[in-house]
Amino acid sequence: MVQRELKKLVVYILILAVLVIPMLGLAGRGFQAKRAFLTLSVFAAILVLSFIVKMIRGDEPKIREKGLIEQVTDRIASWPKVYTLGVLGAFALLFPAWANNYMIDVAITCLIYVALGLGLNIVVGLCGLLDLGYIAFYAVGAYTYSLLNLKLGLPFWAALPIGVVLGMCCGCIIGYPTLKMRGDYLAIVTMGFGEIIRLVLNNWNSLTAGPNGLFGMKKAALYYPSFGGEGGFSWGVWYIKSLPALYYFILILALVVIIGVRRLDNSRVGRAWIAIREDETAAELSGVNTTIYKLLAYSLGAAFASVAGAFFAAKLSYTNPNFFIFMESCIVLCIVVLGGVGSIPGIIIAAFVLIAVPEVFRELQNYRMLAFGAIMTIMMVFKPEGLIPASRRRRELHEGEMAPQEETD
C-alpha cells in the first residue's frame, strides 16, 4: 500500500509541475522561476502532508472515499434549503458593500453568464438539442437594444420586449429547419447560424457600423414620480449607472431567470422536454407535439439570452461583433456541462467558476486559458456529471442511496 501511495504521490506532483510551471512561470516579463517553483513547492507540500496523514491513519476500512469537491457539494446539497438560500442571499445583497469595483464588475459578468447558462440549459439540458451558436441570441438582444435606442431613441424598457420577441423569432428561425436533426448535425448547423449572425453584424456597415461597433446607448433607467419643479408633476429619471446599481439590477434579472427556469423545469412543459430528450419517438407516441415543444425550447432559450444581451449593451453603452465570437458559445456550453446538465445550482456555480477563475489568473495573460482548459479536463475526467448533478442524474449515479419519497399511495 505504501508503495502504491508513494507512486501516486510522485505522479500527482509531476502533473502539478506540468500544469503549474508554465501557468505561473510564463508571464509577460519572461520566465518567473521563483514564483512558479514557490507555488509548486507549496502545493507539493500539501500533497506530501496528505500522504503522511494517510500513512499514519493506516488502512482504514476500504470504502471508496469521496473526493473533496464531492464532499463539499454533497454537504451543501444536504443542508436545509432555507439556510443555504439565506446565506447566499445575504452574501449576494451585501457583496457590493465590501467588494471593490473590479470585483463587482466581475460579479456582474458572472451573473450575465448565469442567465445565459440557464437559458442554454433549456435547449441543451432539458430538450437535449446541442446548440453551438447560442451566443447569437445574446447578440440579437444587444444589437436590438443598441439600434432601437440609437436610431429611434427608445428607452431600455420599451426596447427589451422587442428584443425578446426578435430573439424568440431567431430561435424559431434556427429551430424550424433543424427539427429533424440530432447530435452532431444539429451542432454544426447551429454553429453556422451563430457565425452568420456575427458576420452580418460585422459587415452590415450602414446599420451596425461593422467592426467599430455601436456606442452611446443610454443606460437602463428607473422612473419615479416627482412633484417638485416648475411644471408640477413629472417623471423623474434615474439612470442605472453605478456599478453597485448595475449589480443589483442584473441580480434581479438573474433571479427572475432562475425562478422562471425552475418553474419550467417542474412543469408539464419541462416534462415534455425531458421526454423529447430521452426518446423522441416515444414522446411523440405519448402525445407530445415535438415540433411545438422543440420550437418553444429554442425560443425560450433565446429569450433569456436576449434579455442578457440587452442588459449587456446597456451596461457598457457599447457593443461590437467581437463580443459574440464562437468561443463565447463554447464558454456558455461549458458552463452548462461543467455545472451539471439540467442542474440550476450547478450552472450558477459553474458560471462563477468559469468566469471568475480566468479573472483570477488575469495576470497570466494568454496562459489563463490554459487554466480554464485544465479545469475543464480535470472535471470531465473526475466528475463527468457536473459540479452539482441534477437530481435526475444524481439518482442515476447513486441508485442505492435513494430513499423512496412516498411510501403510501
Added chain:
Amino acid sequence: MAEPILELKDVHTYYGNIHALKGISCTVDKGSVACLIGANGAGKTTTLLTVFASPAARKGTITFNGEEIQKLPTAKIAARGVAQSPEGRQIFPKMTVLENMEMGAFLRTDKAAIHQDMDYVFELFPVLKERRHQLGGTLSGGEQQMLAIGRALMCRPQLLLLDEPSLGLAPKLVETIFETIGRINKEGTTIFLVEQNAHMALSVSDYGYVMETGRIVLADEASKLLTNEEVRKAYLGED
C-alpha cells in the same frame, strides 16, 4: 357483426424512395384482438407506425372510429385515444417508472382518474409498483416491456397498438405478458398486435393478418390461421 374501430384501406408508405407498405388493407373490430404476423422486414412495425402518421401514409386512408386520421399529426392521433407501446421497449430511460407512466397520461388533465388508472396498471404489473421510484433504464427487459405497455395504457386508449411485446423475453415472461394482454382486452380495450411469435399471437387473437414484403397475403380468423397449412409451415415452424 361488430363495427370496426380501425380500418386501413390501400395504405402505401415510403421511407424515402423505399416502398415499405404496398397497399395494406385491414380492419380491427371494436373490442377484439387482431394480430399482424410475418417475417422480419415484412412491414409490420411500419404498419403500426403509419397508423400514428410517423411516417405518414402517402396513399390510402386510415379511419379510426369512422373518421379519417391519416393526415393528422402524431400527437393529435394520440389525443383521439390510440396508444402504442413501441418496438424494443422505448421507455424514457432516465425517468422513474412513475414519471414514465405520468408521461403516458401527458394529454390528460383528470388527476383523480389518472391515479385510478395508475393503480390499475400497478395491479396488472405488480413489479412496477415495487420499482416505481427506480429509473426506467435500470429495469430488466421484461419489466421495461411491462412499463411500455403500462405507459400506453395510461392514456386510457380505446385502441392499443402493441409492437412485439415478446421481443427478447424469457418464455415464461412471454406467457405472463400475453395473459395480461388478454385481460386488458377483456376489460374493454381493443388491441392490435404485431408479433414474430406467431403461435402466441394467434392464440390470443380473434383475427389475424399475415404480411409478406409490404403486402397482406392472408387474412382469416385466428383459429383458422393456426391450422392453416401454409402458416404452419412458414411461421409456426411445423412441417
